[in-house]
Amino acid sequence: MLIQMLRRDFRRKKSISIALFIFISISALLVASGSNMLMELTQSLNALFKQSKAPHFVQMHAGELNEAEVQKFASAHDLVEDYQVAAMVNVDGSHLYLKQDGESEEQSVMDHYFVMQNESFDLLLDTGNKPVRVERGEIAVPVYYKQQSNVSIGDTIKLSDGAFEREWTVAGYVRDAQMNASIVHSKRFVLHPSDWAALSQRTGEMEYLIEFRLKDQGMLQQFRSDYQAASMPSKGPSVDESLFKALNALTDGILAAVIILVSLLLSLVAILCLRYTLIAAMEEDYREIGIMKAIGIRPKTIKNMYLLKYSALAVLAAIIGYAASWGVNALFTSNMELYLGSAPRSLPLLAVPLIASALVCAIVIGCCKLTLRAFDRVSAVEALRAGTLGEARSSGKAPALHRSRWMPVPVFLGMRDVLSRFKMYRLLLVVFIISTCIMIVPVNLLNTFKSPSFNTYMGIERSDLRIDMQYSEQVTEEFMRVSQTLTNDADVERFSPIFASAFQYVNSDGAMEEMAVETGDFSLFPLEYAQGRAPVEENEIALSYLNGKDMGKKVGDRIRLHVDGTEKEMTVTGIYQDVTNGGRTAKAVLPFLPDQVIRYEVSVDLKEGVPVRDKMEQYAKSFYPAKVTDLEGYLSQTLGNTIHQLRLLTAVAVIVAILIAILITALFLQMAVAKDAAQIAIMRSIGFSLPAIRIQYVTRALLVLGIGILFGTIVSNTAGQSLAGLILSFIGASSIKFVINPVQAYAGLPLVLMAAVAVTTLLSIASIKKTTITEWNAG
Template identity: 55%
Template sequence: MLLQIVKKDFQRNKIITIVLFIFMMLSALLAACASQVIMELSGSLSNLLDKSKAPHFVQMHAGPIDNAGIQKFASTNPLVKKQQTVEMLRIDGSSVVLGNNNKSEENSVMDIGFVRQNPSFDLLLNLENQVIRVSEGEIAVPIYYKKENNLNIGDQVTLSNGQLDKKFIVTDFVRDIQMNPAIVSSKRFVVNDTDYNALKKNHGEVEYLIEFQITDLSRLSEFRNAYQSSDMPGKGPMIDYPLFKTLNALTDGIIAVVIILVSILLMIIATLCLRFTMIATLEEDYREIGVMKAIGISQRDIRRIYLAKYLVMAACASLLGYLLSLGVVRLFTANITLYLGTAPKTILQPIVPVLAVGLIFGMIMFFCRVILRRFNRITVVEALRSGTVGELKGNKSRIVLSKRRHINVNVFLGLKDVYGRLTMFGLLFFVFVICLFIILVPVNLLNTIQSPRFISYMGVGQSDMRIDLQPSDQIEKRFNELITTLNKDPDIAKFSPLITSRFKMLGSDGIWENINVETGDFSIFPLTYVNGGTPESGDEIALSDLNAKEWNKRVGDNVLLEVDGTSKKLTVSGIYQDITNGGRTAKARLPYDPKSVLWYIVALDVNPNVSVQEKMDQYAKLFYPAKVTHLDSYLSQTLGNTIRQLKLVTGLSIAISISISVLITALFLKMLLAKDVSQIAILRSIGFTLEDIRKQYQVRLLLVSGLGIILGTFAANTIGQKFAQLLGFFMGASNIQFVVNPLIAYLVLPLFFMLIVALTTVVSTISMKKSNLSKLIVE
């Protein structure tokens, strides 16, 4: 009997059943996808760290080194397990041509380095996560260029600087645990020992990677302090094992979190949709439920009849969602597979998505049981007498038609009904809020990352271009020549020379630690500060967000720096956000020692009628091999992969949200029409046309959707903002502010959303027929 009743119910409400089934399936699908992405990311990253024998601590250094001193430090420090010093030959991008592209990498933001395979650890792997071996004339190219330049096995890489022209054949692509992510602006190409030695004589300059593996990772900070407090080489960025993990997981981790957010919101909507459906069913079957109670069928058995349908539906939807996720998840894990590889399957990888889908199924059944408690309030007499659940208490509104002023009757009745049934319409309102939230948060996040203003989260002010001078012979002379040239150039509107040097700072534990401090005038291209402002005197310093958190410093606190051999007390003037160099930087107006300079940077703006690209080409040739970068292209090259992935998720979110708004509006109207069937008949009998009644329903839905749009936009800019800041926290930018396109976010998307709701309302209310008026009145 139960099966027959369930089958009949399916046949009677096919459209509603299909709609609800789709919601449940999508919720299960996204939950399974998100959990699979997380498991794949975790497994692949752990496998890559293991296969590559990742270093735990790396100090990059430009300039001569004392190998004997490094060996002595390694042998006397009990934490050191292994140590190696790796040479990396820095090649100017203007000398490198990749594939069939006729253009060099002159305008690339990436620093190109040629290396040999490492002997002990920090192994460079191919696409099968095997150690790369190349013969003479062969080269292994970073995966970044495979994706950005569409390179394939067999393509050529050409080096040419006027002294030595060399062609290499691409035989592999490099997975590099240190420099894999696009956000890391250095890339390592692997060549044969013989080719490396030949290039070393004719190309570029050597930079060193001083690498360590330690015996106890939990004591990494202790080792870092020991290294920094010694006289070890340190003219370059310092990176460590936790940072490798963060940078490699960043792009796909963000995508996984966004998918989880959408899945949770979709689950909430699915439960509200389920509530609408079940209430509509109870409205239609109210009299039949009374009959079943009257003939002695127990309340428990009646609940089982209704629960059986949703049990079958939820089970099938969850199963189908999981099966579909096995194919759909490849869209989200393709980037993980390319950059990190595929890890051996563990028992948890298939189990966790199943548990995620099982959680969705369990939540659906729990809400079904909660909703079916309404049976406890149904009495036999009331059900047989009225045949309807009846109106809510709030429906006894004090707003009466006779008191309306200058308002159309249909508009007034629509507004009055919303006011009278706030609880019912409140649920629909909440769904609309979530739908718009699902649309606006990914759109705003994408717009923020694509905005030129995002450069402020990289610890630099917004300018047209920047010129980087890396340490080399006579670099200070070349820097002074650059400043002189800029002063004389009438095309330059303003410029700001910035010098990054290594200083010693006294930590909270009493140990002097190395800190990279950028010196210069920061008022020319100001940063956006979380707290405080620009250091304006030589007694002030601004700290990056991560440094401030690590040292527990706030604006107004003091820090102790070693400047010119003496201790100097500086006051923290501001805290800014920076996702470069591990997020650990500082800015001050201090005298610098040319011997401790890490790099020179000049940020500049050109006059309004001057071509930025032409000026970039001019200075690239004039001060070769300086790296001249357009800041807009810097963002697209370093964050391009993240942007592409986020575009995919944003498109999916918009499609899901619009589909939800259509389906939930149609479902709600079906429930409302079933509930209002007697009222519709009465309105028709006193002279209201079907068009009048349709307008009343349109007013109701447009009012609710309009209010939902307002609150949804507010929620996206507050709760969504906090969500973006949570993601940025792990990068050193914990106060990311959305860059909103007002035309899109406040006009185009809301109007499109309301148009969808209006069209759905029109289509759904067509079901009101002119016939059977007398039957409706009798009922």
């Protein structure tokens, strides 16, 4: 009898069993792929940093450098294992030609540094993760330009500034542990030592990387404090290994996190899907179960037969999903392999995805066991008498039919059924909430990354144009000339000059440390503050997220800052997000001290109708060597790869969410129709037409879906937003507010989901027969 029941179950539910199998397989595939991606990311990063011997602490410096001073400091410091000073030639983008169409890199947001291969550490690697070696007349370009500009081996790279011209042949690509990521605005090109020597004497500005490897990385913060307290060269940001890793992992880390989130949501849906299937099977077999109990078959034996079927299905689905993940892993890890290289094969890399898939399988089987406990409550007498589980009793709280005069009867009955039997519909509601989240969270995250306002999370004011002037001997004079030109330009609506200077402050231990502080009017182009507000008084200061975290400061705390030889007590008024300059900056309204300025920035808004592109080209020529940036182009160049990856994932997520809604709706309606067989027969007997009955079911599904979309949107914009902030907090952007497209999020996607559920409902209930109560009792 048991075997016949299971055979009949398979024959009746082939489509459902296949759909459930596919669903668990996809869940196992995604969780295996996501965990594989995280493992590959971790191991590839570790391998890259090990092969390159990445520095633990780096101080960028522009201007004259006393190397003997650095050597003396390094030799005397107990924590220093090794050190080096790497010289770089900063070449203006307007003089560099990477593309074969003759267009320069004038509009590039990147700083182009030409270097020689380091000999001790901070090695620049090729695509085989071996130190790059080039011959005279050859050049190795960052992998960023292979992806962004399609630079190929054998192409010609030209440098021409009018007085000096040189061409090199591309001989390879560079993986750079420090400057790999597109979000890092500096890129290093490797030349032969003789070519570099000729270049450094003829063109460009000289800058330096003062790099250290430490004996104990746990003492990094102490070493940073000692370096700054010793008044060492510091005209530029300081960065460390942890930030290098965070920036390298940003794009693929976000993708892996979203994939795992979707896979976990899918696992939850798979569990609910299985629950629906089991309840529907128990509904249809309720009389047979009662008979088996009546003749003495133990409940455990009956449960084990059902458990055997779904356990076998879950195990096989998990195995197929895990095996299929090896076929799609290349799709998810192609970007990682380009920038970081392939992870070395290891036991954890193989075991973790397998364990993740097994965990999905175990969770599904565990849920199956919990659901099958309902057999213990089955009474043989009640089953033979009633023929149903009897779970769908009315709560008695639903409105009576005679109170609705403005609503069609079928619609009213459908809504009334949801209210009176809400316990039965709550699982369907949870699935619709999850489906909405799977759609909306990736869509909102993608729109946030694409929005120009995302610049404010990167520490960059939102404006039409941004002008950057790095430190040089004439930078103050250049800044004055730029300010005067902008003041007299009738096309300029407003502009705000900002200058960054190095100031010392007293840390919690009473020692002196150095901090880059930006000064200016922060009200014209405000940032998004995670906490508090911008400084407006001379005794106020705002800190970047990472700076505040390192210093242990929050809004309302005080900092003792040394300004022009005088100690000032500053109150922290705000914490803002910043991923530029190592993520460690501050903002204050302080006096203009030209001798301490590291760099100048000017944000510019143009009057309505003024072409931004034309003005950018004009300023680029007039303000040379300043870098003039169109912020939309800035976003594309720094986050274009991340946006592309998110766009693909978002499309997959939307499709998966719709398929989830379709599948669960079909499964639920099968259970509901089985449960309501007697009620349907009664309605047919008293004159209800089949279309009227079907409208009731469509109303039920769409009402639950509407509530699910409402709550799903709320969850997406709260918990989903917090999750995005958690991921980005590692690089300095801790408090993200989703940029929401109302038409897309509140109309387009919900309407698509409603249409899919409505069509599925109509197809699922098309099998309702013209059965009367007499015929049902006879059956």
